[in-house]
Amino acid sequence: MGHEITVTVNGKIYAGSVEPRLLLSQYLRDELNLTGTHVGCDTTSCGACSVLLNGRAVKSCNVLAVMADGSEVTTVEGLASGGEYHPIQRAFRDEHGLQCGFCTPGMMITAVDILSNNPQPTESEIRTGLRGNLCRCTGYHNIVKAVQSAAAELAS
Amino acid sequence: MTTGTTIGTSVIRREDARLITGNATYVDDIKLLGMAHMAIVRSPHAHANILNVDVTRAANAPGVAAVFTGADIQEQLGSLPAGWVLPDMKMPNHPPIAFERVRYVGDAVAVVVAETPQAAADAVGLVDVDYEDLPAVVNAEEATQEGAPQLHDDAPGNVDFEWEVGGGDYEAASADAEVVVRQRLINQRLIPNPIEERGVVADYNRGTNQITLWTSTQIPHLVRLLFSAVTGHPEHQVRVVAPEVGGGFGCKLYIYAEEVICGVVAKILARPIKWISGRQEGYLATTHGRDHIADVEMCGNRDGTITGIKTTVYANLGAYLSTFAPGIPTVLFGFTLGGPYRMPNVSCKVYGVFTNTTPVDAYRGAGRPECTYVIERLVDMFSQEVGRDPVAVRRKNFIPRFSNGHEVSTGVTYDSGNYGPALDRALEILDYRGFREEQRAARREGRLLGVGLSSYVEICGIAPSAVAASLGAGAGLWESSTVRVHPTGKVAVYTGTSPHGQGHQTSFTQIASSELGVPLEDVEVFHGDTDKQQMGTGTFGSRSVAVGGTALYMSLQKVVEKAKRIAAHQMDVPHRQVTFENGVFYVEDIQERQMSWGDVVGEAYAAKNLPPQMEPGLEAVTFFDPENFTWPFGTHIAVVEVDPDTGETKVLRYIAVDDVGNVINPMIVDGMVHGGVAQGIGQALQEQAVYSENGQLLSGSMMDYAVPTAEDIPSYETDRTVTPTRVNPLGVKGAGETGTIACSPAVVNAAVDALSHLGVKHLDMPLTSEKMWRSVRDAKAALRAVRRERAIAGRASN
Numbered sequence: 012m013g014h015e016i017t018v019t020v021n022g023k024i025y026a027g028s029v030e031p032r033l034l035l036s037q038y039l040r041d042e043l044n045l046t047g048t049h050v051g052c053d054t055t056s057c058g059a060c061s062v063l064l065n066g067r068a069v070k071s072c073n074v075l076a077v078m079a080d081g082s083e084v085t086t087v088e089g090l091a092s093g094g095e096y097h098p099i100q101r102a103f104r105d106e107h108g109l110q111c112g113f114c115t116p117g118m119m120i121t122a123v124d125i126l127s128n129n130p131q132p133t134e135s136e137i138r139t140g141l142r143g144n145l146c147r148c149t150g151y152h153n154i155v156k157a158v159q160s161a162a163a164e165l166a167s
Numbered sequence: 168m169t170t171g172t173t174i175g176t177s178v179i180r181r182e183d184a185r186l187i188t189g190n191a192t193y194v195d196d197i198k199l200l201g202m203a204h205m206a207i208v209r210s211p212h213a214h215a216n217i218l219n220v221d222v223t224r225a226a227n228a229p230g231v232a233a234v235f236t237g238a239d240i241q242e243q244l245g246s247l248p249a250g251w252v253l254p255d256m257k258m259p260n261h262p263p264i265a266f267e268r269v270r271y272v273g274d275a276v277a278v279v280v281a282e283t284p285q286a287a288a289d290a291v292g293l294v295d296v297d298y299e300d301l302p303a304v305v306n307a308e309e310a311t312q313e314g315a316p317q318l319h320d321d322a323p324g325n326v327d328f329e330w331e332v333g334g335g336d337y338e339a340a341s342a343d344a345e346v347v348v349r350q351r352l353i354n355q356r357l358i359p360n361p362i363e364e365r366g367v368v369a370d371y372n373r374g375t376n377q378i379t380l381w382t383s384t385q386i387p388h389l390v391r392l393l394f395s396a397v398t399g400h401p402e403h404q405v406r407v408v409a410p411e412v413g414g415g416f417g418c419k420l421y422i423y424a425e426e427v428i429c430g431v432v433a434k435i436l437a438r439p440i441k442w443i444s445g446r447q448e449g450y451l452a453t454t455h456g457r458d459h460i461a462d463v464e465m466c467g468n469r470d471g472t473i474t475g476i477k478t479t480v481y482a483n484l485g486a487y488l489s490t491f492a493p494g495i496p497t498v499l500f501g502f503t504l505g506g507p508y509r510m511p512n513v514s515c516k517v518y519g520v521f522t523n524t525t526p527v528d529a530y531r532g533a534g535r536p537e538c539t540y541v542i543e544r545l546v547d548m549f550s551q552e553v554g555r556d557p558v559a560v561r562r563k564n565f566i567p568r569f570s571n572g573h574e575v576s577t578g579v580t581y582d583s584g585n586y587g588p589a590l591d592r593a594l595e596i597l598d599y600r601g602f603r604e605e606q607r608a609a610r611r612e613g614r615l616l617g618v619g620l621s622s623y624v625e626i627c628g629i630a631p632s633a634v635a636a637s638l639g640a641g642a643g644l645w646e647s648s649t650v651r652v653h654p655t656g657k658v659a660v661y662t663g664t665s666p667h668g669q670g671h672q673t674s675f676t677q678i679a680s681s682e683l684g685v686p687l688e689d690v691e692v693f694h695g696d697t698d699k700q701q702m703g704t705g706t707f708g709s710r711s712v713a714v715g716g717t718a719l720y721m722s723l724q725k726v727v728e729k730a731k732r733i734a735a736h737q738m739d740v741p742h743r744q745v746t747f748e749n750g751v752f753y754v755e756d757i758q759e760r761q762m763s764w765g766d767v768v769g770e771a772y773a774a775k776n777l778p779p780q781m782e783p784g785l786e787a788v789t790f791f792d793p794e795n796f797t798w799p800f801g802t803h804i805a806v807v808e809v810d811p812d813t814g815e816t817k818v819l820r821y822i823a824v825d826d827v828g829n830v831i832n833p834m835i836v837d838g839m840v841h842g843g844v845a846q847g848i849g850q851a852l853q854e855q856a857v858y859s860e861n862g863q864l865l866s867g868s869m870m871d872y873a874v875p876t877a878e879d880i881p882s883y884e885t886d887r888t889v890t891p892t893r894v895n896p897l898g899v900k901g902a903g904e905t906g907t908i909a910c911s912p913a914v915v916n917a918a919v920d921a922l923s924h925l926g927v928k929h930l931d932m933p934l935t936s937e938k939m940w941r942s943v944r945d946a947k948a949a950l951r952a953v954r955r956e957r958a959i960a961g962r963a964s965n
């Protein structure tokens with residue numbers, strides 16, 4: 012049986028019918044074709060699927076699409092605006108905060124959440140804030156630097 | 168616009184734009200018209216006979232298009248081969264879908280094809296398999312003992328091969344030595360964990376008989392070759408594409424059952440098939456790494472001279488041979504057992520053993536981390552035994568500087584080395600003396616601080632085909648490139664390497680733009696598609712720039728050479744008089760005689776005035792096969808603190824000084840080191856694949872297997888020394904694996920150092936809090952017992 016939902020994703024309103032068991036990650040990827048949100052695990056461990064749900068980072072594999080009814084979702088595709096990268100995107104590129112790029116959308120989304128709550132985090136606050144997002148490539152060193160440099164840019 | 172050479176500069180990566188915007192296409196992002204989804208029924212038993220597979224319920228389930236058992240399609244699926252064959256090695260069958268017996272938890276027994284991934288997953292539970300459980304064995308040493316369960320009839324005692332390498336006479340050396348240290352070392356099994364698990368999309372075109380596989384792989388060309396060899400489908404009618412690949416670390420370096428199954432099923436059903444591995448599924452069905460049980464010893468004299476090393480290894484291969492599995496614990500382990508040291512006597516024996524576990528193959532470093540761990544743990548134990556500083560012992564035994572080859576006792580020739588400066592630089596960054604003082608002060612307060620070193624040499628730039636073939640490689644390991652200059656002057660570069668995070672698009676662009684004097688923007692690098700770059704080997708063994716980058720460099724030289732001839736003809740001078748620099752062809756001393764890159768390229772295609780006999784066009788192909796491997800080296804240092812109350816072990820500082828020869832893009836090389844070190848710290852402190860005795864994978868999900876998080880590891884301090892190689896004209900050695908190769912022993916050495924005053928001499932990885940807490944508690948109890956006995960003895964003698 013389908014459930015009718017209406018979700019605003021990256022500023023665009025989508026309405027449709029979804030199976031109750033459909034995950035938000037599946038809805039975004041399979042129904043809306045927003046494949047920038049990645050799926051790296053099946054135990055809510057990796058954070059690759061992180062999106063902003065009403066402004067807070069959530070693991071979209073741990074949210075049912077029906078639970079997002081009436082919500083606003085931002086995915087990696089919605090970070091840039093007006094043809095300009097979001098400061099966190101620029102920082103990830105400039106600090107070499109990504110290698111294979113698979114964890115990157117989720118990392119950037121989580122970083123946006125960290126900085127919106129704590130605009131000037133310490134290194135250890137950044138590391139704690141990122142602990143739900145796994146990266147196997149970068150060893151986190153440059154991801155931490157990217158978050159620091161985005162913080163500096165947002166503050167200036 | 169950027170011109171002039173960018174070699175050696177940290178150019179921002181060209182691949183990032185698509186990756187930071189969500190515009191990259193990984194396998195799971197591919198959707199084809201009419202595509203069906205495949206899910207796999209996997210064995211829950213580690214070892215069992217398959218008595219019956221009943222697919223009736225599954226086949227009738229909603230949305231199911233087809234169900235296949237191993238027996239149904241065994242002819243089409245063939246057997247997965249080992250691509251590395253050692254002398255007297257056994258080659259048991261490896262059916263992609265098991266049909267008589269399953270040999271590990273996760274072995275495929277049937278596949279379900281359905282209209283949606285959910286329908287396929289649902290129907291997996293409806294396939295009824297009758298198993299007859301058999302006894303299982305998971306430990307490689309136990310598997311070789313009398314009475315152990317036997318996996319393959321053609322591998323008695325579960326031994327697939329016995330392999331030896333050596334030099335000098337270790338037994339004589341140890342008999343003469345003043346000191347011999349011995350230890351059993353466990354190099355635990357690891358799960359590689361790229362954040363993108365594996366996945367395959369297969370398509371079959373009935374009209375052309377072409378099979379296309381999009382697969383998350385490091386080796387599209389070898390997958391094409393092996394797919395064809397296994398299934399009999401003609402190789403030139405197979406196209407393999409590695410789209411965006413989300414990390415590999417060695418575990419995407421093989422022909423996998425699912426690649427074969429998807430291709431064959433797509434052909435049978437004549438519709439596109441997608442299979443995406445879940446993470447828990449991947450933990451069972453994607454190769455693991457390491458898993459050595461090693462008895463090791465080192466001998467030498469009280470003055471700190473090391474005279475020999477000996478290892479006997481039980482290397483766990485898992486249930487079947489994965490593609491490169493036989494080469495990892497042997498060739499990539501044994502030849503460098505001398506490390507950076509004068510090691511006149513080396514003895515190495517390796518048993519490759521089947522067990523009822525997931526197949527084991529390369530994981531970042533692949534044999535070399537295990538090798539470095541053996542050497543560097545032993546050097547520390549030896550230093551402690553002879554009462555000398557581990558730094559002094561390392562320095563005393565280093566091979567002196569050499570720039571043009573040094574043959575070591577195992578018979579291989581290191582290309583170039585200068586080991587002292589990397590060690591010195593690492594010590595300087597640390598302030599070694601200062602640290603020792605700090606350590607003494609900390610101990611007085613009851614704090615447990617330790618420092619550990621690891622000096623290493625690795626065998627990289629995996630190539631020389633003839634050498635590799637003599638050691639068992641089943642395919643040539645050259646690399647190929649194509650450079651195609653378009654009539655507009657834009658440059659398309661095609662490489663057989665297949666990056667999955669290493670940034671070849673950027674470094675190879677740097678090489679091409681620097682050689683041709685064209686802006687970075689005018690170069691595009693294509694990789695990972697066998698229909699574009701038609702020949703290639705792939706990305707592994709830190710080979711991409713050393714072998715693939717050199718193949719590219721040579722194609723560029725050919726293009727420049729032809730362009731110069733065209734320019735000379737146009738300017739009416741002998742071609743030797745033409746110089747090409749920064750995109751301009753000119754004749755020395757004749758100012759007005761010059762042509763731009765664009766002009767010459769235009770002439771090449773206009774073809775109205777070319778030198779006699781010259782073909783039009785401007786492109787070149789190269790197959791490069793170096794005469795030797797490359798041998799990067801360096802010294803890493805870890806500083807750790809162990810909490811005596813909780814056992815928690817933290818890496819406080821991590822210093823990596825590597826020498827990878829010349830560097831194309833320092834930012835990318837640093838990133839490679841960072842990632843490898845994190846994996847090394849993961850192995851040292853927290854990662855471990857654990858099997859129950861009956862073969863169930865207990866660390867079977869990301870909740871149970873401890874991939875390091877940002878909180879678990881520190882920032883790193885990296886530096887480099889530069890000792891170019893003469894093996895290739897770029898002077899590059901390869902930087903992909905230094906981190907994992909050097910790191911784990913540095914961390915373990917540091918942890919042992921932190922506890923050494925309590926009498927601790929060795930600790931096996933991973934150094935979990937529980938293990939460390941017990942070690943501290945037991946060591947302190949032992950010390951108290953000794954003191955008590957001394958006190959009693961003292962009173963008795965009074």
Ligand code: FES
Pocket residue numbers: 049050051052053054055056057058059060061070071072073
């Ligand atoms: S896919 Fe959501 S946390 Fe891993």
Ligand code: FES
Pocket residue numbers: 108109110111112113114115145146147148149362413414668
């Ligand atoms: S960049 Fe590959 S997992 Fe983070």
